Amino acid sequence: MIVTRTLQEFDVARRALQGRVAFVPTMGALHEGHLDLVRMAKDAADFVVVSIFVNPTQFAPHEDFASYPRDVTRDATMLESVEADVVFLPDVEAIYPDGPAVTIKASAASHGLESESRPHFFDGVCSVVSRLFDIVRPDIAVFGEKDFQQLQVIREMVEARNMGIDIIGAPITRDELGLALSSRNAYLSAEELEIARMLNQVVYKVAFDVNNGADAQDACQEGTEMLMTCGFKSVDYLAYRSDWQRVLVAAWLGKTRLIDNCATV
Ligand code: AMP
DSSP: OEEEOSHHHHHHHHHTOOSOEEEEEEOSSOOHHHHHHHHHHHHHSSEEEEEEOOOGGGSOTTSSTTTSOOOHHHHHHHHHHTTOSEEEOOOHHHHOTTOSOOOOOOOGGGSSTHHHHOTTHHHHHHHHHHHHHHHHOOSEEEEEGGGHHHHHHHHHHHHHTTOOOEEEEEOOOBOTTSOBOOGGGGGOOHHHHHHHHHHHHHHHHHHHHHHTTOOHHHHHHHHHHHHHHHTOSEEEEEEEETTTTEEEEEEEETTEEEEEEEEOO
């Protein structure tokens, strides 16, 4: 596995990859969910490139950019264990030579849900992903369904701009009690972790009810009340999107914002 930091180093490593390249962009603090994406990427292509970059343009000033967990040494060991070929660890200047700023406006899929509480978010995601695509020049890119709306936004961007990259969506990796793995789970206390495990159960229940003909708004309202009763501080959204056939949620547990989703079919 080759670890690269500068654009020049990356370019040398990239030129040596003669075959189909699958790309997995991440913000590091890796867990088994990220590794599953790498495994999927390996199955889909000859070589796998993983980037680790905590992207400043997708965080609002009051969000956790500064405190976002970073442990590149541990991340590299984990990536080695799943045989990633090239790791790219750019600094902010490499990604944003003119300073961190949004370069792309996200399209229709970005409306609602995450954007209601994080209006800056998808523009930042599209800006960094498009820049990384330019640098990495992948044939395939793998994104997790954990960030389901993000996956739709990326698909739209790639299609609208004719980027010619196959986007693969990877199923959500969960712990043994169903909690979706997330780098932000590291923020949770033992007590909060117990409560966090209710999130997927509530989303599954809402999806089950909707699937069985319940009124979606009523089911989501009931689910929101259940989350609040369990100990969540607030719920940014718990919603059914018929176009995606998914129930999606974002909720706060203490200072930590957790997201999850579940298919209704
Ligand atoms: P992040 O490092 O959180 O920005 O995530 C990088 C990629 O990993 C994104 O495509 C996420 O959707 C994906 N991902 C994160 N957690 C999970 C998970 N538990 N299951 C599947 N994919 C995940």
